[in-house]
Amino acid sequence: MIVATAGDRAQLGQDLAAQLDAEHVEIGTKRFPDGERYARIEADLEGPVVVAADLRPNEEVVGALIACDAAREAGAGHVTLAVPYLAYARQDRSFEHGEAVSSRAINRALSANADALATVDPHMPDVLDFFDGPAAGASAAPEIADALDDRGVELVLAPDEGARERAEGVADQLGCDVDHLEKTRKSAREVVIQPADRDVSGKTVAVVDDIVATGGTMATATGQLYDAGAESVLLAATHGVFADGALKRLEDAGADAILATDAIESSASTISVAPALARAVQQVRSG
Numbered sequence: 001m002i003v004a005t006a007g008d009r010a011q012l013g014q015d016l017a018a019q020l021d022a023e024h025v026e027i028g029t030k031r032f033p034d035g036e037r038y039a040r041i042e043a044d045l046e047g048p049v050v051v052a053a054d055l056r057p058n059e060e061v062v063g064a065l066i067a068c069d070a071a072r073e074a075g076a077g078h079v080t081l082a083v084p085y086l087a088y089a090r091q092d093r094s095f096e097h098g099e100a101v102s103s104r105a106i107n108r109a110l111s112a113n114a115d116a117l118a119t120v121d122p123h124m125p126d127v128l129d130f131f132d133g134p135a136a137g138a139s140a141a142p143e144i145a146d147a148l149d150d151r152g153v154e155l156v157l158a159p160d161e162g163a164r165e166r167a168e169g170v171a172d173q174l175g176c177d178v179d180h181l182e183k184t185r186k187s188a189r190e191v192v193i194q195p196a197d198r199d200v201s202g203k204t205v206a207v208v209d210d211i212v213a214t215g216g217t218m219a220t221a222t223g224q225l226y227d228a229g230a231e232s233v234l235l236a237a238t239h240g241v242f243a244d245g246a247l248k249r250l251e252d253a254g255a256d257a258i259l260a261t262d263a264i265e266s267s268a269s270t271i272s273v274a275p276a277l278a279r280a281v282q283q284v285r286s287g
């Protein structure tokens, strides 16, 4: 197997190749004067190739599509697209008349260029069905638990029921209690969270979610937990989108740690996503 990545994600590609015991090749990229992108793999490829690419920011979608095409042109017999963050997955249905099912549109475009899709903690597992071929999403819970180890976590909370399974995975590994909060979304930036049922007084609590976007969910949960007497609140997420000043919002809420994987790179992305992405590749390749 060969792993191919463009230069700005060379480290992820090398880490992924190491996890998969595969060779790593670089995808050469440049931009034409009109801003359009170009990709080329000079190496002669054959057999299965994993193209690791981002889908965020938006124009990286173009980069991922043409990287898959470059892999085929270079001789790949089978292309697995490995995207650490499956963008647009939160628009997975038409909530109002006439709204695009953006996740379906993106996955269709990916399907036209890749034979298989591997990702980490997709927002909803069902969105993988929009990909027209084998697709798998692996959980980054083991790596998040590793990052929280030795921090004295006594309770892991999911901010809503949908995030509970991931929180359970983290709590199991840490050997501590787990629960979920009740969240109601009021707007893109604002959520209401009911006080935790559990006694959090004097405890170190970790809140674990898939995505931090505006930080509204995590900041509100943090405030609730401190109001309820928590001693320390640690925040961890697979995908640190951190839109709209989210990191500052979380710091202002008093979070004692903000941890994320490098599925999206930021100052908080201290956890490598490569092991989870490798598990997803292995899962999709083994059928």
Ligand code: R5P
Residues within 6 Å of the ligand: 159, 162, 163, 188, 189, 191, 209, 210, 211, 212, 213, 214, 215, 216, 217, 218
């Ligand atoms: C929602 O269901 C997701 O799991 C996250 O909780 C959500 O995307 C976080 O968004 P924000 O940071 O904007 O509250």
